[in-house]
Amino acid sequence: MPKGSLTSRIMGLLCSALLLLTSAACTFGSATGQPGTRGEVPGDVLAPPPKPLAPCAWWYGIGEPPSSMEIRFAALHYDLVVLNATETLALRRLKRLNPKVKVLVYKDLSSTRNYPGAVIGDVDAPLLPSGLGYVKTQRDQPHWFAVDTTDARIEWNGYPKHWQMTVWDPAYQKAWTDAVTAEVVREGWDGVLADNDFASLRYYSTALLKGTTTAVETDRVIREGLDAFLSTAGEALHKAGKMLIPNVSESHLTAGRWSAHSRYDGAMEENFGLRDSGTGELLTFKGNEFKELRAQAALGESWLLLVTHVKGAREERVGYATAALLASPHTCWNGASTADYRHPDWSPYQEVPLGEATETANRLLNGAWDRRFTGGYVAVNPTATTAEVNPPEGYLNVDTDRPVPSTIELAAGDAVVLVKPSGQDTSAPATTPTPTTFTPTTTAITTPGTTTQRPTTTPTTPEPTTPDPTASEPAAPEPTTPAGPTTTATPPAPVVPGAPPPAARYQVVGRPVSDR
Numbered sequence: 001m002p003k004g005s006l007t008s009r010i011m012g013l014l015c016s017a018l019l020l021l022t023s024a025a026c027t028f029g030s031a032t033g034q035p036g037t038r039g040e041v042p043g044d045v046l047a048p049p050p051k052p053l054a055p056c057a058w059w060y061g062i063g064e065p066p067s068s069m070e071i072r073f074a075a076l077h078y079d080l081v082v083l084n085a086t087e088t089l090a091l092r093r094l095k096r097l098n099p100k101v102k103v104l105v106y107k108d109l110s111s112t113r114n115y116p117g118a119v120i121g122d123v124d125a126p127l128l129p130s131g132l133g134y135v136k137t138q139r140d141q142p143h144w145f146a147v148d149t150t151d152a153r154i155e156w157n158g159y160p161k162h163w164q165m166t167v168w169d170p171a172y173q174k175a176w177t178d179a180v181t182a183e184v185v186r187e188g189w190d191g192v193l194a195d196n197d198f199a200s201l202r203y204y205s206t207a208l209l210k211g212t213t214t215a216v217e218t219d220r221v222i223r224e225g226l227d228a229f230l231s232t233a234g235e236a237l238h239k240a241g242k243m244l245i246p247n248v249s250e251s252h253l254t255a256g257r258w259s260a261h262s263r264y265d266g267a268m269e270e271n272f273g274l275r276d277s278g279t280g281e282l283l284t285f286k287g288n289e290f291k292e293l294r295a296q297a298a299l300g301e302s303w304l305l306l307v308t309h310v311k312g313a314r315e316e317r318v319g320y321a322t323a324a325l326l327a328s329p330h331t332c333w334n335g336a337s338t339a340d341y342r343h344p345d346w347s348p349y350q351e352v353p354l355g356e357a358t359e360t361a362n363r364l365l366n367g368a369w370d371r372r373f374t375g376g377y378v379a380v381n382p383t384a385t386t387a388e389v390n391p392p393e394g395y396l397n398v399d400t401d402r403p404v405p406s407t408i409e410l411a412a413g414d415a416v417v418l419v420k421p422s423g424q425d426t427s428a429p430a431t432t433p434t435p436t437t438f439t440p441t442t443t444a445i446t447t448p449g450t451t452t453q454r455p456t457t458t459p460t461t462p463e464p465t466t467p468d469p470t471a472s473e474p475a476a477p478e479p480t481t482p483a484g485p486t487t488t489a490t491p492p493a494p495v496v497p498g499a500p501p502p503a504a505r506y507q508v509v510g511r512p513v514s515d516r
Contacts, residue, residue, distance in 0.1 A: 049300075050300025051329055051356055052300070052327040053327060053329060054324060054352070054353075054354035054355060054357075055332060056078075056330070056332040057079065057332060057333065058080040058081065058332035059074055059080075059082070059345070060193075060270075060307060060334060060336070060341045061082055061083050062082060062084055062340070063340040063342025064342040065084075065086075065087060065090070066087065071090055072097060074101070075098040075101060077344075078101060078332075078344070079101060079332055080102040080104065081094060082104045083105065085128055085187075088127070088187050091105075091187070092188070095188070102191070103190050104189060105193070106129060107128075107129070107131055107193070108131070108194075109131070109229060109233075109246070110167055110195075110197075110198065111159075111163055111196065112132050112134045112162075113129060113162050114135070114163070115161040118130070122135060131175075131180045132144070132165075132179060137165075141172075143169075145164075145165060146163075146166050146209060146210075147210045148209065154205050155205070157206075158204070164204070164205065167229050168222065170232070173225075173233070176233070177237075180192060181240050181242070185240050189242070191242040192237060194233065194247065195247045197249065199249055199250040199257070200215075200219045200222070200223075202219070234264040243265040244265055245265050245267060245303055246262075247270055248262070248268065251287075252283055252284065252289035256288070259292045262292075266296070266302035266304055266330065267296075268305040268307070269284070269293075269306050271284075272284055272306040273306075273318045273322045274309075279384040280384050280413045281382060281384045294325075296328075297326040298360070299328075303330040303332065304323075304328070305332055306319070306333045308320075308333070308335050309336050309339070310336060313399070314414060315335075317416070318380065318414060319335055320350070320352075321416065324357075325361040327354075327373070335347040352417060353375045353376070356374045358372050358373060364387070366387040368382070368383070370391075376395065376418050376419040378418070379415060379416050380410075381412060381414055381415065383412060386412060389410060390407055391404055393406065395421070396418060399417070
């Protein structure tokens with residue numbers, strides 16, 4: 001737990017609980033003063049309440065090296081960016097263009113790698129996707145490679161030359177932490193996005209760890225090891241004034257897991273708004289996860305980094321609306337259009353002027369959730385059956401650009417996003433929904449007429465990310481294409497980096513990224 005007064009932590013928890021029960025707002029400052037937190041108020045006076053702003057945008061940029069155009073776009077549009085360790089030039093460019101943007105380095109907690117780029121000849125690359133190099137570890141500490149019941153090292157299925165490490169070994173934890181903290185300080189990163197904070201090995205391997213006899217026991221060793229690992233890494237990074245945000249998986253299966261693993265500067269949910277293929281329910285709302293996400297958002301002190309893998313309009317709408325239910329100063333959403341995050345994505349929903357939430361998210365009797373904002377309204381139905389919601393009168397559906405009826409029927413696992421109109425007569429709402437005339441489509445920002453070439457120290461294999469524990473057919477990362485001209489996306493409404501949003505039919509009430 002980050003250092004701070006016991007009073008601060010208790011008051012923070014009390015405020016969080018109060019916010020979940022009422023529309024009141026309160027925060028109590030953390031004594032750490034770390035990025036993503038509010039500084040402690042002298043005399044233990046309650047700080048001003050955090051503004052529950054509409055979701056900000058972020059980019060998990062671990063695919064291709066970013067182009068100059070993509071860097072400029074990121075500086076103008078994102079509150080937080082994650083880059084590979086080799087992208088130190090992009091880090092510096094981002095900071096020059098927008099000193100307020102947080103830039104984290106990708107580091108894997110659970111593996112080391114020896115594919116070309118991570119190892120050059122017979123030497124570890126100077127900047128690694130993992131904490132420790134394969135060559136050095138094999139030479140000096142070979143026992144840090146996890147082995148199965150036959151004493152064979154465990155290579156991850158689907159990710160050749162990625163090797164499972166002994167994340168439960170305190171010596172490995174300290175060595176990883178020391179190496180990563182030193183690199184983060186030296187290169188000037190704001191902190192670390194720690195990938196593969198997973199709860200089960202089965203998505204990477206069916207092997208059983210040596211000393212265990214069942215998959216349940218193997219998973220317990222890994223899970224408990226990562227619990228302790230985060231404390232070691234988080235304390236060291238905070239002492240250095242840096243952030244730690246892990247990519248947490250399966251938190252809906254274990255009560256308290258999200259809260260525990262987001263305790264430093266927040267956490268990442270890579271399968272946000274995922275739909276159960278059998279029932280149609282939204283898995284984010286199962287178990288205790290959504291309650292813990294709400295509690296974190298209510299305090300407004302740390303980052304919720306949410307990723308929805310967009311396959312169509314429904315996923316995009318549900319992902320954004322569910323993120324809006326968790327609106328806070330640091331709730332950031334990304335509608336990812338590619339499995340390997342190779343380009344910055346930008347959804348038209350991120351230009352919807354919701355503004356600031358005027359209440360906490362409300363759970364309706366039928367299981368749906370809704371929330372009002374100064375500029376709009378969202379509702380989400382996470383259940384397996386149709387649910388009715390009653391939006392404010394006269395608002396426009398952003399997908400149809402038309403007024404909505406007084407009662408909307410939301411299909412299972414679906415959502416609606418509404419905004420206040422500007423200069424339109426909406427005193428008589430429509431009696432029936434009109435057919436969709438505009439379908440938001442996540443836009444991948446690409447650089448026309450240029451080539452993207454990986455430097456020799458950049459891995460040629462896409463980074464593995466925390467596996468999807470529930471999808472029946474998890475999407476595999478797309479293979480890296482040979483160097484060559486990128487293609488220009490042709491979305492319905494192209495986004496030009498640096499340009500203002502298209503002429504809005506809504507009243508603009510939000511704030512630009514630089515003001516957050």
